[in-house]
Amino acid sequence: MRTVLMLALFTWSATLIAQQEEEPRKPAAALAVEAKLRECLAGPIEKLDLATVMLGEDFFGAEPTSVQWADGSGGLRFSWKRWDEARRRTWSYVLGEDAAKPWPEDRPAPPHGTFDRDRAWRVFVEGSTVEVENMATGEVSDIVQVAEAISSAVFDADTTAVLYRTKSGVYRVSLSRPALKQLLVFGDGVRKPEAKGEKKKRKEGLAGWHETIQEELFRILWERTRNKERSDEHAEARKKVFPEIPTYRAPKGFAIRGVVISPTATHVAVSLAATDGKKAKVADMPDYVTADGYTRSRPTRAKVGDVTGERRLEIVELATGDVVQVKEPSPDRKAWPSSPSWSADGRFLIASARADDDMDAWLLRVDPKTGDVSVLHHRHDPAWVNRSEVRARWLGDTSRVFFVSEATGWMHVWVADVAAETSRQLTHGSFEVRRPQATPGGERIYAIATPTSPHVADLVSIDAKTGAMTVLATDGGGRRFWLSPDGTKIAEVFSRANQPWELRIRDLDATAKPKVLTDSPSPAFKSRTWLTPEIVHVSASDGVKVPARIYRPARPRPGKPAVLFVHGAGYLQNVHQWWSSYYREYGFHHLLCEAGYTVLDVDYRGSAGYGRDWRTAIYGYMGGRDLSDYVDAAQWLVEKEGCGKDRIGIYGGSYGGFMALMGLFTSPGTFAAGAALRPVTDWAHYNDGYTSNILDDPLESPEHYRRSSPIHHAEGLQDHLLICHGVLDTNVHVQGVFRLQQRLIELRKHDWEVAYYPLEGHGFRDAASWYDEYRRIFELFERVIGRP
DSSP states (O other): OOOHHHHHHHHHHHHHHHHSOOOOOOOHHHHHHHHHHHHGGSSHHHHHHHHTTTTHHHOOOOOOOOEEETTTTEEEEEEOOOOOSOEEEEEEEETSSOOOOEEOOTTTOOOOOOETTTSSSEEEEEEEEEEEETTTTEEEEEEOSSOEEEEEEOTTTTSSSSEEESSSSSEEEESSSSSSEEEEESSSOOOOOOOOOOOOOOHHHHHHHHHHHHHHHHHHHHHHHHHHHHHHHHHHHHHHSSSOOOEOOBTTTTTEEEEEEEEESEEEEEEEEEOOOOOOOOEEEEEOOOTSSSOEEEEEEOTTOOOOOOOEEEEETTTTEEEEEEOOSSSSOEEEEEEEEETTTSEEEEEEEEEETEEEEEEEEEEETOOEEEEEEEESSSOOEEETTTEEESSSSSSEEEEEOOOTTTTTEEEEEEETTTTEOOOOOSSEEEEEEOTTTTTTHHHOSSSOOOOOOOEEEEETOOHHHHEEESSSEEEEEEETTTTEEEEEEEETTEEEEEEEESSSSSSSOOEEEEOOOOOOHTTSOOOOOEEEEEOOOOOOOOEEEEOOOSSSOOTTOOEEOOOOOSSSSOOSSSSSHHHHHHHHHHHHOOOOOEEEEEOOOSSSSSSSHGGGGTTOOTTTTTHHHHHHHHHHHHHOOOOOOEEEEEETHHHHHHHHHHHHSSSTTTTTTTEEEESOOOOGSOOHHHHHHHOOOOOOOHHHHHOOOOGGGGGOSEEEEEEEEEEEEEEOTTTTHEEEEEEEETTTOSEEEEEEEOOOOOOOOHHHHHHHHHHHHHHHHHHHSSSS
């Protein structure tokens, strides 16, 4: 018996060891499901289904990204994948060729870099190597390679050298001869409070008198003092022959966060962030499904109102190592200068500053010798200043800069003359101008604008002196573009409401026909007819016309159920005539239409694209005016579309999930069912950068947080609720759902459920997770508002 047991144990041990030495077993069943799903993509599909829609980019097509010009203005490089490829890769296109080609896998594509003043050369960093590219020939040369990572590199003012920065300091390398010079050392530790190089002075008063008497009485003390003076004089003399490299140390309690070198190699602007003092408490996030099977915690972020840390901007003079701190723009407002930028000739330095309460922003001219500032443009907003404002760029090789500002209520292009310290508005009208880019000489500015319609992104050309604006492309749809280095062409990704993004190249001529370089959607997508949703306007209770997109079913279901979709982010536009970033939802809405549902997608108050007043209408109260637009939209569906009053559902993710909760909690009976995906349940637990803009500080304005947070209104739930959340969400923490779940339990609420996704974050990545989430949403609507 004992022999049999020993033999069995030996056999089991040998089998276990053999299994451990083999390759890990694959999740064969799950892999087979995914492979089977993708078989349908190669040809036409007779009936659209949820699993296919949730395949995402593989079905709809991948948007070309990371677009950059190459070979001067003679070609492009970009990131893209065909529908049948597993991952993205780099592609290249040369003007005049028939098609784009994959970049060789064994040769890394050069990253984005910085041009010289004439845009004849480009410098970029590859790990620990600085490389320059001749834009006329495309030839790339290594300039210097060091034993540490290089974080940035730029040309000097006359393109005779490259200036670059590492963790250890700032360097200059000549382009004409092998000469490398270190300009600044980043020292360890912190800066002493005494000014560096200050000569010791004899003490004054009683202490000084005693010091004089001591040297008069004692020879040794007298000799030490004389020897120290001679040593100091000798050191100063040596510096004239063998100059020391200046050393910069961050002041106590601060760490270096960014360095910008002047093109003349005379100064360095150093951005600093506070590290000492009271520490913000960071929330931990548990990760349950890990590679080794053990639960681990991940640090995420602090909550709104906690310590965000002071920021500071300092200027270092490279010849002496002298340091000055850039001053704040207003004596009665706490504001921190940041984002330094030098003119191409190094004569001017600009920076921006933003008030601690986000109600003021400044564009500044900085004197690098004194740290004094002059205000070029000041924006005050009683709500909060838009984050994209007063971020200036240089207008060619001039002393002027251009930026966007909402000073007149709409986002427009402004120009500031840094030398004259003046600014003026360049474009005018009740429309938005976004993403401006200037030609190399600064004569013209190209931008995306909405003069035709707030729902169409036109390409416009603006005279940089007069502001005269010409619409170059009126082909509808939407676009993002990249101006060529020579200023004669653009590369753009273009789309329509029912056509995904494609990359194309065109001359800057209103009559020029663009050449399309990509073909992204799968054959399955192309085999179907896709809707262009009609844009309608909902009459809100305050008399405002709120834009929306409507999907009308060909055969409405009895009872006429309807679903309202709420886009996320808050400040985002989704009612437009270009391809939506919510392309899975676009496909889901087609499925709902085919099932007999009407779908309405609203650009509620707080959305982008409609000016400053629309953006700030939610100040102090999220879930107020924005939610009222949805309550009004539900009534509009009943009155204008004949939808059933008790058959209206609502769903959305992130901010949209928050809105779904607020709708069910504060307007019971309006929405019979709602799905809140990755929702914010309590704004006091979200981040500071986004939340404090709109709701102020939680200790100063606690009522803003109480009335805006769903968890404080959970007692109002009467209808059906589904909550879906990724456990690894580092943006909107799943802890918020746990807290709301406990509140609903204690309130003894019914008809609610929660689904957690252990391996997903804020934006789901896997098609299986997307499918499971939207299957639950569809089943909720079918069960509650789609019933016979």
